[in-house]
Amino acid sequence: QTVVTQEPSFSVSPGGTVTLTCGLSSGSVSTTYYPSWYQQTPGQAPRTLIYTTNTRSSGVPDRFSGSILGNKAALTITGAQADDESDYYCVLYMGSGIWGFGGGTKLTVL
Amino acid sequence: QVQLVESGGGVVQPGGSLRLSCAASGFIFSNDNMHWVRQAPGKGLEWVAFIRFDGSDKYYVDSVKGRFTISRDNSKNTLYLQMNSLRAEDTAVYYCAKDSGGGHCYFDFWGQGTLVTVSS
Numbered sequence: 001q002t003v004v005t006q007e008p009s010f011s012v013s014p015g016g017t018v019t020l021t022c023g024l025s026s027g028s029v030s031t032t033y034y035p036s037w038y039q040q041t042p043g044q045a046p047r048t049l050i051y052t053t054n055t056r057s058s059g060v061p062d063r064f065s066g067s068i069l070g071n072k073a074a075l076t077i078t079g080a081q082a083d084d085e086s087d088y089y090c091v092l093y094m095g096s097g098i099w100g101f102g103g104g105t106k107l108t109v110l
Numbered sequence: 111q112v113q114l115v116e117s118g119g120g121v122v123q124p125g126g127s128l129r130l131s132c133a134a135s136g137f138i139f140s141n142d143n144m145h146w147v148r149q150a151p152g153k154g155l156e157w158v159a160f161i162r163f164d165g166s167d168k169y170y171v172d173s174v175k176g177r178f179t180i181s182r183d184n185s186k187n188t189l190y191l192q193m194n195s196l197r198a199e200d201t202a203v204y205y206c207a208k209d210s211g212g213g214h215c216y217f218d219f220w221g222q223g224t225l226v227t228v229s230s
Contacts, residue, residue, distance in 0.1 A: 036217070046205070047220075048216065048217060048220075051214055051218075052216070091157070093215035097169030098157075101154060101155045101157055102154070
């Protein structure tokens with residue numbers, strides 16, 4: 001069974017740039033997996049950030065961007081702010097009515 | 111605006127049953143596919159189930175197949191998750207999420223979740 005992979009944790013300095021990735025235990029991520037990204041802070045519901053690889057959801061600041069880098073989907077935060085400190089999840093559409101979440105990346109801004 | 115409000119969570123013994131509901135408003139519920147997503151305490155998000163707008167197709171994560179049933183009542187704008195033969199590992203916050211539609215395959219709106227605890 002193919003697993004969606006993410007870095008467990010990452011840190012970035014305020015004002016810095018960080019790229020989180022979303023891969024597969026077997027194979028490459030492409031746009032046909034419709035990668036999407038979600039932000040979650042403790043005790044809150046997820047917030048949709050990016051869909052279909054690189055489209056920002058309504059109200060999402062343009063410091064968040066999505067792409068395909070090599071064989072993975074990527075979420076880049078440019079000019080990180082303190083309130084970007086959150087858990088970030090990617091989701092891939094695996095086909096046949098099945099969606100797969102990555103394990104999430106805990107981002108620390110310090 | 112879109113609102114999704116889950117209810118029905120609580121404490122249940124292993125082997126027991128529970129039915130979750132998700133009341134939808136602010137959009138034409140009968141036009142949209144819907145999902146259930148869960149999050150165990152301190153763990154990541156996990157997709158659980160999908161139902162097409164008219165109930166014609168349903169899909170599940172392997173770990174709940176044969177135990178959970180997703181359904182909907184479009185006349186009541188409500189999504190359901192019937193959970194049977196519950197196990198300790200089903201303990202989680204359960205979120206309903208609206209499918210984006212348009213073939214974009216993502217979750218565009220989320221409820222606030224309802225907590226299910228399976229414990230003796």
